[in-house]
Amino acid sequence: MQKTLLVGTRKGTFFVQKHDGVWQARLAGHAGVGVNFVARDPYTGRLWALLGHGHWGAKLSISDDEGATWQDAPQQIKYPEGARYIAQDMYEDESADYGVGWKVSTKAATLQKLWVVGFGPGGRVYVGTIPGGLFESRDGGATFSLNRGLWNHPSRGGDLFTGDGTGETKWFGTPASEGGDFAPGIHSVVVDPRDPDRVLVAVSTAGVIETTDGGQTWRSRNQGMAMDHMPEAEAEWGHDAHYIEQCQHQPQHIWQQNHAGVFYSDDDAQSWTRVDDPDQGVYFGFPVTVDAHDGRVAWLVPARGDNQRMAIDGGLFVARTEDGGKTWRQLRQGLPQGNAWDVVYRHALANQDGVIAFGSTTGNLYLSEDRGESWITVGNNFPPIYSVRFA
Amino acid sequence: MVTLQFTRHLFAFFPHLAEGQVQVQATTVAQALAALEALAPGIDFYLRDERGRVRHHVQIFIGNERIRDRRGQTDPLQPGDTVWILQALSGG
Numbered sequence: 051m052q053k054t055l056l057v058g059t060r061k062g063t064f065f066v067q068k069h070d071g072v073w074q075a076r077l078a079g080h081a082g083v084g085v086n087f088v089a090r091d092p093y094t095g096r097l098w099a100l101l102g103h104g105h106w107g108a109k110l111s112i113s114d115d116e117g118a119t120w121q122d123a124p125q126q127i128k129y130p131e132g133a134r135y136i137a138q139d140m141y142e143d144e145s146a147d148y149g150v151g152w153k154v155s156t157k158a159a160t161l162q163k164l165w166v167v168g169f170g171p172g173g174r175v176y177v178g179t180i181p182g183g184l185f186e187s188r189d190g191g192a193t194f195s196l197n198r199g200l201w202n203h204p205s206r207g208g209d210l211f212t213g214d215g216t217g218e219t220k221w222f223g224t225p226a227s228e229g230g231d232f233a234p235g236i237h238s239v240v241v242d243p244r245d246p247d248r249v250l251v252a253v254s255t256a257g258v259i260e261t262t263d264g265g266q267t268w269r270s271r272n273q274g275m276a277m278d279h280m281p282e283a284e285a286e287w288g289h290d291a292h293y294i295e296q297c298q299h300q301p302q303h304i305w306q307q308n309h310a311g312v313f314y315s316d317d318d319a320q321s322w323t324r325v326d327d328p329d330q331g332v333y334f335g336f337p338v339t340v341d342a343h344d345g346r347v348a349w350l351v352p353a354r355g356d357n358q359r360m361a362i363d364g365g366l367f368v369a370r371t372e373d374g375g376k377t378w379r380q381l382r383q384g385l386p387q388g389n390a391w392d393v394v395y396r397h398a399l400a401n402q403d404g405v406i407a408f409g410s411t412t413g414n415l416y417l418s419e420d421r422g423e424s425w426i427t428v429g430n431n432f433p434p435i436y437s438v439r440f441a
Numbered sequence: 442m443v444t445l446q447f448t449r450h451l452f453a454f455f456p457h458l459a460e461g462q463v464q465v466q467a468t469t470v471a472q473a474l475a476a477l478e479a480l481a482p483g484i485d486f487y488l489r490d491e492r493g494r495v496r497h498h499v500q501i502f503i504g505n506e507r508i509r510d511r512r513g514q515t516d517p518l519q520p521g522d523t524v525w526i527l528q529a530l531s532g533g
Contacts, residue, residue: 105450105498105528106487122454122483128491160490229497 054441055407056097057415058085058397061433063099065117065441066407066415073417073428078117084228087397090441091169094190097441098123100164100177102228108164110177112191125193127177127185129159133196134210135181136219137233154217156210159183162227166397168239170246178236180227182206184251186265197265205256205270205287220287224254237396240296240304250294250304250319257289258306258319274322277310279356292336293396295348303345303374307338307396309356314375316345325375331362332369332378337399337408346374349401349422351394351408359393366390368406368422384425385416397437409435443467444523445477451526455481470501471514473524488526498529 055066057075063085065078084102091098099111099120110123134156143151163180170176175187177194184197202208208215223232238252247264250271257272276283277290290309297303306313306322311333313322326333334355341347350369354362361367365387367380392410399408406422409415413432418425445463452459458481465476471493478485488499495501495511502508502525508516518524 103487104531105496106454107490107496109486126483126486128486158492160492160494 053402053405055400055417056088056090056437056439056441057409057432057435058088058099058437059409059413059433059435060084063088063117063120064432066417066428073426075415075429075432079113079120080111085436086164087166087437087439089167089169089437089439091175091190093169093171093173096191098167098175098191100167102163104228108161108179108228110164110191123191125191127161127164127179127194129161129183130196132211133159133183133201135159135201135233136207136210136215136217137181137231138219138222139232156214157181162229162231162233163235165226165235165237166239168241168249170241170249172246174241174246176239176241176249176251178239178251180224180233180235181231182221182234182236182253182256184236184239184265199261199266200251200259200268203259203268220256221253222255222288226254238291238294240294242296243298243301250296252291252294252306254292255290255309256287258291258294260319271319272322273320274315274324275306275308275310275313276324279310293338295338295340297340297345298342300343300345303340305338305340305348307335307350309334312338312350312375314348316374323375325371327375327378330369330378330380331367334359335394336396337394339399339401339406341401342403344372347372348375349399349406351399353393360391361393364389364391366392366416368408368418368425370422381418381422381425383423384418384427386414395436397439398435400438400440402440405440407438407440409438411435442520443473443518445473446523446525448527450528451484451487454487455484457481458484467518469514469518470503470508470510470516470524473518474514498531500527500529501525502527 057064062081063079066075087100097113101109113120137157166178168176173190175191177185185194205220207219221234224235240250242248260271292307294306304315312326314325331352335352366385367382369378407417411434415428442464467473
């Protein structure tokens with residue numbers, strides 16, 4: 051079957067396919083609209099695009115004709131009446147020691163960003179959002195509801211639908227929201243191929259969270275992770291997982307690019323092992339992708355972090371491990387090595403059958419057909435690229 | 442009846458609004474928006490968030506006056522008024 055790359059950008063959805071031996075891109079919808087994520091539901095074939103209209107809010111868009119036409123999903127994601135969360139906003143405070151203070155308040159939740167969509171069998175569709183709500187469907191996306199077990203989790207202060215909860219949250223924010231608020235965001239949804247009632251999500255900033263009962267109860271899965279930017283490095287909560295991905299055929303293998311390094315689990319996320327290698331530039335970054343068959347094989351696009359957050363020394367490379375992170379190789383052939391400062395966002399790296407592709411916020415799209423050994427340029431003038439997925 | 446006028450950007454999503462003059466029966470802006478949703482299902486979530494507040498980058502005018510109540514749109518309407526639904530000049 052012909053491979054199709056679905057590319058979400060700040061100004062529309064693009065499809066990339068190989069024609070006559072050349073990978074070619076075309077605008078495939080949503081011209082001028084921010085597209086945070088585009089993916090195919092492998093169970094229904096439907097294409098989903100998560101839009102961020104600058105003026106008109108976040109919208110779910112679907113296509114059942116391979117992108118020839120798109121329409122707004124019949125039911126949009128909306129936070130239900132009474133959904134509230136504990137917000138922590140920084141503000142200027144001249145009287146404080148460092149000139150800033152933190153204002154803790156309870157806010158009514160409204161949708162700020164659609165960030166990721168994940169799929170499972172039996173009509174399961176999960177949408178991760180800012181401010182930290184996971185929305186789920188069991189009917190292929192015809193209807194969605196807020197997952198209350200996660201929303202009301204004790205780590206977020208408990209049930210704010212019925213009262214004021216504990217008044218304390220251990221979830222912090224991400225600057226990735228479209229409304230400017232510093233609120234938590236769910237950017238990773240992993241539906242276990244062995245058991246769809248087991249789902250992992252990753253949150254900026256809280257960490258990795260697991261349900262094994264179809265979303266009724268949730269627990270942290272942050273054992274072994276460490277935050278070298280925080281006073282209590284191994285706290286249960288507060289980890290800034292940037293992205294997690296699970297091996298499809300060895301699903302006990304899960305990879306995580308984190309703000310504070312690279313972590314790997316070969317025991318179903320029960321524990322994580324630090325596998326970064328700063329000498330090889332492998333530490334900070336946003337995306338990670340794992341081979342579908344060999345859970346020890348993964349690719350990253352490292353960046354200098356977190357004080358710079360751009361390609362290391364102006365030379366773009368992909369790092370690959372084939373031994374569960376014990377060793378890493380820098381793959382540079384065909385990628386620009388001078389004045390290349392690309393940043394690759396968390397959803398903008400993907401692999402399928404030895405083909406690897408990634409796109410950057412500078413609008414460059416690169417692809418390898420030999421597991422990253424060599425790279426070709428698909429294009430240099432795309433809008434800022436937010437997501438790259440294989441259809 | 443009041444007349445609704447739109448930024449043409451909305452016609453990309455709701456093309457039938459461009460076909461003729463849109464008039465609704467309403468005594469407040471909130472009522473006008475509710476009537477509009479009946480004519481163009483889904484448009485309300487483009488203009489207001491799920492708590493009913495006018496989105497940050499959406500502007501609504503009655504004649505030449507910007508509405509005051511962005512939270513509840515209680516601003517009163519008189520028969521013959523024109524309500525302008527526009528987008529703020531923001532973006533990138």
